[in-house]
Amino acid sequence: MQDKLEQVADTIFEEANSILNYTFTFSEEISISFKGLLSVAIAIIITAFVLKLVRRFITRKIPENDKVKFVSVFSYIRWVIFIAIFLIAMDASGVNVTALFAASAVLLIGVGLALQTLFQDIISGIFILVDQSVHVGDTIELEGKVGRVLDIRLRTTRAVTIDNKVLVIPNHLYLTNILFNWTENGSETRESVNIGVAYGSDVVLVKQLLLESAKNHKKVLISPVPKVLFTDFADSSLNFQLVFTLNDSFETRFVQSDLRFEIDKKFREHNITIPFPQRDVHIFQNKS
Numbered sequence: 249m250q251d252k253l254e255q256v257a258d259t260i261f262e263e264a265n266s267i268l269n270y271t272f273t274f275s276e277e278i279s280i281s282f283k284g285l286l287s288v289a290i291a292i293i294i295t296a297f298v299l300k301l302v303r304r305f306i307t308r309k310i311p312e313n314d315k316v317k318f319v320s321v322f323s324y325i326r327w328v329i330f331i332a333i334f335l336i337a338m339d340a341s342g343v344n345v346t347a348l349f350a351a352s353a354v355l356l357i358g359v360g361l362a363l364q365t366l367f368q369d370i371i372s373g374i375f376i377l378v379d380q381s382v383h384v385g386d387t388i389e390l391e392g393k394v395g396r397v398l399d400i401r402l403r404t405t406r407a408v409t410i411d412n413k414v415l416v417i418p419n420h421l422y423l424t425n426i427l428f429n430w431t432e433n434g435s436e437t438r439e440s441v442n443i444g445v446a447y448g449s450d451v452v453l454v455k456q457l458l459l460e461s462a463k464n465h466k467k468v469l470i471s472p473v474p475k476v477l478f479t480d481f482a483d484s485s486l487n488f489q490l491v492f493t494l495n496d497s498f499e500t501r502f503v504q505s506d507l508r509f510e511i512d513k514k515f516r517e518h519n520i521t522i523p524f525p526q527r528d529v530h531i532f533q534n535k536s
Contacts, residue, residue: 291337292330299326324370324402365420366403372419373402382422382429387437387497389428390421396498410498430497436469437497441507444485446521451478451486454520458490461510467503469493485523 303322376382386397388407395407395415405422407415430437445454455476462474474492481487490511494503515522 287340288334288337291333295330295333299329324374365418368420368423369403369418372421372423373400373404376400376405376419376422382427386432387430389430390417391425394430394497410501435497436493436495437500438491438493439497439500439504440492441490441504441511442479442487443490443511444482444487444523445515446523447484447486449486449520453518454486454488457514457518457520458488458511461507461514462490462492464510465492465503465506467494467496467499469495 303319306322307319382388382397382400382405384397384400388395388397393409393415395409395417397405397407398414399406403419405417405419407417409415443458445451455478458476459474462468463470468474469492472493474490477489477491479487479489490507492503492507494500512522514520
C-alpha cells in the first residue's frame with residue numbers, strides 16, 4: 249500500500265514538474281517557462297503589496313492637500329517600478345530581455361511617438377505638483393480662459409469657469425504658455441472699470457462720483473481703498489480708470505457691470521456726458 253502511495257506521489261510530482269517546466273516559445277531567442285511566468289506574477293504581486301504599505305506609511309501624517317499631490321506622483325512612480333520589476337523578473341526567469349527589446353523596437357518607437365504628448369502631460373503634471381505653482385482653489389488664466397482649479401492630476405488639470413463650465417487643461421500647456429495665477433498672492437485681486445467723459449466736464453466731480461459708486465458696492469473691499477486714475481486726454485474724451493479690490497475674482501464681471509450701471513445713473517443725475525465717436529461728412533458737388 250505504501251509503495252502505491254509513493255508511486256502516486258511520484259507521478260503527481262512528475263506531472264507538476266512537467267507543467268512548471270513547460271516552455272512557451274515565441275521565437276528562437278524569446279521563450280519562457282510556466283514556472284517563470286509564475287515567478288513574474290508573484291514578483292508583481294509582492295511589489296504591489298510593498299508599494300501599498302510604503303504609500304500608507306508615508307502618507308499617514310501628511311496633510312490632506314499634500315496627500316492628494318503625493319498620491320498622484322506616487323501612482324506614476326509605481327508604474328515605473330512595476331515595469332522595472334517586471335523586466336528584472338523576466339530576466340531572472342531566463343527570458344532574453346535584450347532580444348525582447350530588439351523584437352519590439354519598431355513597435356516601441358511607434359508607441360513612443362504616439363504617446364509623446366501624453367508623456368509631456370505627465371511630466372508637466374509632476375512639475376506642477378512638485379513646484380506647487382498651481383494649487384487647488386487657485387484662479388488661473390491660460391490662453392484667455394479663466395477658471396478656478398478643481399483638481400490637479402498627472403495628465404490634466406480640471407478647472408471650473410465663471411460660467412460653471414469645466415475646463416480640462418492638458419498639463420503640457422503650462423510649460424508652453426504663459427500662465428496667470430490670479431490668486432498666487434492671496435484671494436484679493438485688483439480690478440478696474442474704464443470710463444470716458446466729454447471735454448469740459450468737472451473732473452473733480454467725476455472722480456467723486458466714481459469713488460462713491462465703488463464705495464457703495466457691497467462686494468468692493470474698503471481696504472485697500474478704491475482709487476481713480478486720470479489716464480489720458482483722448483481724441484474725444486477725458487479717460488478715467490476706477491480701480492478697486494475684490495475678494496472673489498469670479499465676481500469681477502458682475503461687479504464691473506453693477507458699477508457701470510451705477511456710474512451711468514450718477515452721470516445722468518449730474519449732467520456729465522459720456523461721449524461717443526463722431527465724424528463730420530462733407531459732400532462736395534461737382535458743378536460742371
